[in-house]
Amino acid sequence: MLTYDVVVVGAGNAGMSAACKLAMSGQKTLLIEQHNLPGGCATSFRRGRFEFETSLHELCDYGPASDPGDVRLLLKDYGINVKFLEVPDTFRVISTARSGREIDAAMPVGQKAFIDKMEEYVPGSRASMEDFFTLGDECNAATIYINQSNGSPDSEYMKKHFPNFLRTAAHTTNKVLDALKMPRDAQDILNTYWSYLGVDTERLTFMHYAAMVHKYVTRSAYIPELTSHGLSLAFIDRFQQLGGEVWFNTKVEKVLFENGAVSGVSTTQGDVAAKHVILNCNPHTAYATMLPKEVIPEREIRLANARTHSARAFVLYLGLNKTAEQLGLTDYSIFMPPTMDTAKAYQALSSLETNDYIISLCYNIVNPKASPEGTCMLSFTTFYSDEVWKDISPENYVNTKNQIASRMIDKFERKTGVKLRDYIEEAEVATPWTFARYINTPQGTMYGYETNEWDSMMARLMSLNTDYPIPGLKFAGAHGPRGDGYSSTYICGELIARLTLKDMAEEAK
Ligand SMILES: Cc1cc2nc3c(=O)[nH]c(=O)nc-3n(C[C@H](O)[C@H](O)[C@H](O)COP(=O)(O)OP(=O)(O)OC[C@H]3O[C@@H](n4cnc5c(N)ncnc54)[C@H](O)[C@@H]3O)c2cc1C
Structure with a gap:
């Protein structure tokens, strides 16, 4: 053998x-x-x-x-x-804040630029945003240290070097942002990236969310x-x-x-x-x-059963026979959640009828050569928080995915004013079943298990020594x-x- x-x-x-x-x-x-x-x-x-x-x-x-x-x-x-190519901005978000205010905010990269822009959109947010990034620095340094310690960090070293991390690590994102006295509208804009981690900010730990946002804003996002x-x-x-x-x-x-x-x-x-x-x-x-x-071991079965499968993606991929410029597309990524109340937005991901979440992405904004001359490519992504697709019969599958794809185009055209339908040359859809087939995960999840409070990144990193029995x-x-x-x-x-x-x-x- x-x-x-x-x-x-x-x-x-x-x-x-x-x-x-x-x-x-x-x-x-x-x-x-x-x-x-x-x-x-x-x-x-x-x-x-x-x-x-x-x-x-x-x-x-x-x-x-x-x-x-x-x-x-x-x-x-x-x-x-x-x-690699650098993504020039963080995100644009179009949605309704918890305050009821309609928001259309385009956020830049770089801590100073991000804080300045937030102050323009939400006057009075500056001090809390500065505190957020200072805390983010500490969260990143602490995560790197825990990672290098193979799950056995020295508690005295942690107390000395990462006191604020320890104070906030176990708390949820919203709780810490409230403690930082960040105005709610600023929190809602800052929380835009939550769906990249699949858990709403009422349950997602602060250290996990802060570490990700901090990196995107400070070092930019990149694509190959x-x-x-x-x-x-x-x-x-x-x-x-x-x-x-x-x-x-x-x-x-x-x-x-x-x-x-x-x-x-x-x-x-x-x-x-x-x-x-x-x-x-x-x-x-x-x-x-x-x-x-x-x-x-019994513990492993119980642990797996206690966990929740994380997001399953649905993506519409479009090849268009006009350039981004001709269509009037200027943003790389636009997040269009139905609401900026992340707990409510998460709830809405649990059924086909209520899921109205989209992230649009135009690759040509970052890479003009991503598609042939005179064309551009867009994708629309949403997520499901539950096993929604199991109830779709094979006979209804194509119809259902096409209806959802069509609804995504409608929403994008309505929210941005950019017209797409007449210029679509190629369209393809991937559903949770597509991902289940290609990556062999339960229900097509591509995010593993939800990193919610009890099963957070911190809890997992601290259990490295017991988790592989x-x-x-x-x-x-x-x-x-x-x-x-x-x-x-x-x-x-x-x-x-x-x-x-x-x-x-x-x-x-
Ligand atoms: C639509 C979408 C958008 C995303 N956007 C982003 C993004 O912008 N930024 C970001 O950071 N992340 C993003 N992600 C998430 C990211 O892609 C995943 O979290 C990550 O790629 C998962 O990696 P993984 O190592 O778990 O492996 P997987 O991608 O799950 O791959 C597992 C591999 O194992 C193979 N395999 C499984 N079982 C077997 C077996 N029995 N025998 C042999 N081979 C097997 C599968 O075929 C597969 O190749 C996105 C994901 C999706 C689907």
Whole structure:
């Protein structure tokens, strides 16, 4: 039987990152992917003359060369060199604030510019916004420290260096923003990004939200010039250069065990031996279909059952036969939630009838060459907070997705005044079932489990030492300690690879 030091199952972001780290550390590593392409969510597809980015709107924590973020540093460490483009603004938001005020706010990058703009929209917000960014600095530094400590941070060091982080970490975003005395309209604008983490700001912890917003505003968002597919290919190339082996079109069906410890995997191409396996698949899927029941500790089943599947995406991709300029499109991303009350907006995501949330994205604003000359590309994304799509029969599936897509175009045209319908050359829709098929997650979730109060990023990072009790087996992905998103999953992959290397070193003693 073929034998490896480690098998990584799934070439999503976390799987590719873990595989690169292990290969770099000299481990004989096999990466197995069921699809014929790497990346999981991080990929692209073609329709006619358009190549559509499947998922990535904005990569957090890449940053400029002068102030590199964790992802830029990670890619450099791996030896991956891909051209990135900076997103010039943070977001535009069009919606109704909790105060009843109609808001149409376009926010810039850079802390000072962001605070100045907020003061224009919401006079009197300046001091609280400055406090928010100061606290954000501390939250980021604390998260980096906890990540590096492999889940065993020194409490005295934490108290000395991150006192305000400790004071606020366990509280929800809204609670801390209220404590900072931030005017409600400013909070509503600041909270625009909540859907990127899938949990409303009544439940999402402050440290998680603040860390993300802080990075987007301070270091800008970036996208790879050749879509996330280009970035995923670069990961695979580098992994292979480092001596790693990849099997595409291969599904791992079972993880194999001997005396309660991992001994390999059973795949559609045959069995492979390895004492360490990292699953880039959702634990629900693994426990239900890939592991023998007797090796799964009761605690792990209870933990998985207590968790809530996070957002499932619905995306409309449009290729238009006019340029962004000709159509009058000027914004890269526009968030159009039905309300800026994030708890109510979250509730509305739970049914087809009430879901009226859209994020529009025009790639050509950042990358004029994203589509052929004389054209542009747009996507509209919404999320579902529940298993809404299970009730759609196969007969009604196409009709339902087309109706929702049409409703999205109507809303966009109404809110922005930009007309699209006459210029659509290609249209494609991905529903939660599309994602379930391509990434093999329960109900198509692409964010793993909700990082709500009790299951927050902080709680997960602090449980790293107890969370992987099955000898030889670890999980990495959006469901993991860092939560969803490109930066979180790349960093999660590196972290889980490091924990695996630590186990291997201890075994070798
Ligand atoms: C529409 C959309 C927009 C998004 N926008 C952003 C954004 O702007 N910014 C951001 O940071 N994040 C964004 N995200 C989230 C981000 O894409 C995901 O959180 C992240 O890519 C998930 O990575 P992962 O490591 O969990 O792997 P996944 O992408 O879930 O991939 C898992 C991989 O494992 C493979 N696999 C599963 N089971 C098996 C098996 N048994 N055998 C072999 N292979 C298997 C799958 O085929 C897949 O390739 C978006 C996601 C979507 C869908």
